[in-house]
Amino acid sequence: MSGPGEFELIRDFFAARFQGSAPEAGVVLGIGDDCALLTPPAGKTLATSVDTLVAGVHFPATADPYRIASRALRVNLSDLAAMNAQPLWFTLALTLPESNADWLAGFAEGLADTAKRFDVQLVGGDTTKGPLAITIQVTGACDRPLRRDGASAGDSVFVSNRLGAAAAALPIVLGEVGGSEIQRQQMDASYYFPEPQFTVASAIGGYASAALDISDGLLADLAHICEASGLGAELDLNQVPVAELAQTMSGDQARTVAVTGGDDYQLCFTVPQQHLPALNVLNLPITCIGTMTRERGIRCTLDGEPWTHAQPGYRHF
Known part of the structure; x- marks a missing residue:
């Protein structure tokens, strides 16, 4: 029929x-x-x-x-x-x-x-x-659109909530591993029910200079802000908040999926120094992870040492 x-x-x-x-x-x-x-x-x-x-x-x-x-x-x-x-x-x-x-x-x-x-x-x-x-x-x-091209050197770089859950969930999504009941719930929430960050965006609208959502991975997407604003960035990867599901992976894997894994749909945004005091009192689920610089490119440190990765994020082609 x-x-x-x-x-x-x-x-x-x-x-x-x-x-x-x-x-x-x-x-x-x-x-x-x-x-x-x-x-x-x-x-x-x-x-x-x-x-x-x-x-x-x-x-x-x-x-x-x-x-x-x-x-x-x-x-x-x-x-x-x-x-x-x-x-x-x-x-x-x-x-x-x-x-x-x-x-x-x-x-x-x-x-x-x-x-x-x-x-x-x-x-x-x-x-x-x-x-x-x-x-x-x-x-x-x-009323106040947040664009990618508004950042200035010296602006602080922030992310919302925690990163890496969806990338860590992918083996469960694909049926490659079973996962515990809690892990499967976390997979479901991060992969199939990601939360668009409207509340955070509205709160930072009067303070942020540039913003985007993290769909292809933190490093790949922050590079778009850098390119649009004609700047670079310095990141302290020890400050990057790692999602609970990603933390079940080994230390190196957990950090890697948090900064290069896609499908987080959290916000990455920049804030001028003069707005930080006002932003801090809002008690938002956000974390400062670095600073925008005049020197092009993104430079990362982990435990005080330079950190690089061959693939900074998801590539469509």
Whole structure:
């Protein structure tokens, strides 16, 4: 028995969960027409980003569809958090090898629950047949966008929370190791349910000079701030906060996944020295790990000695 066709798929699994217009969210016309009609918030700057997740590259093809949907939307929303933008709307382009009602029900439920959690509205998209791939475009609004090109020499470098959990979780995700019950819970939280750092971004918005989210690894992503700002950085790797799951690895491996592993979706940001006293009283889950410098390149020390790694982060090609 064949699954639902394209229009039945959209109607039954997505429009049904995101029904009706939402004028309070700026949605004049949502799913079901050639275009969505949207009203931008008055006086706000719109921020938009798009990412594609491909089965076998960004998630296992056999993973639970609810978790796949949660991961797909959350990692896209992380880009909005990095820019200090509050989420408004998203569109979905879904490529499916087959129209499977059970898979679609789980995926749509995960997408709807995640959208509700972050108060973001699905307003349109497309479906087509092919290898499993998920493309999501998110749009948000901001007053004080955080960009990559605003850092200055002498600014302190910070990260939010702890790093390395998702990279340490990958062997469990891929079924290469079993892991304890606690480790599997930590894997689930870090890999399939990463938390976009909207609260931290909003708190640092008036103090940070540059920011991004850590998707390809701390060193690889900090290099983007360095390049955009025309600077370098010096990092003390002893100060990098390592996630609990990563700490179960050997000392060298734990440090390596914390600074080069991808999929953390924490913030890396820079703060001018004059703003540090005000930032410190906010009691945020952030850690200072280094300083921006005039000399290009990122120089790392561990236990007072130079530290280098051949692969600073995830490479797409």
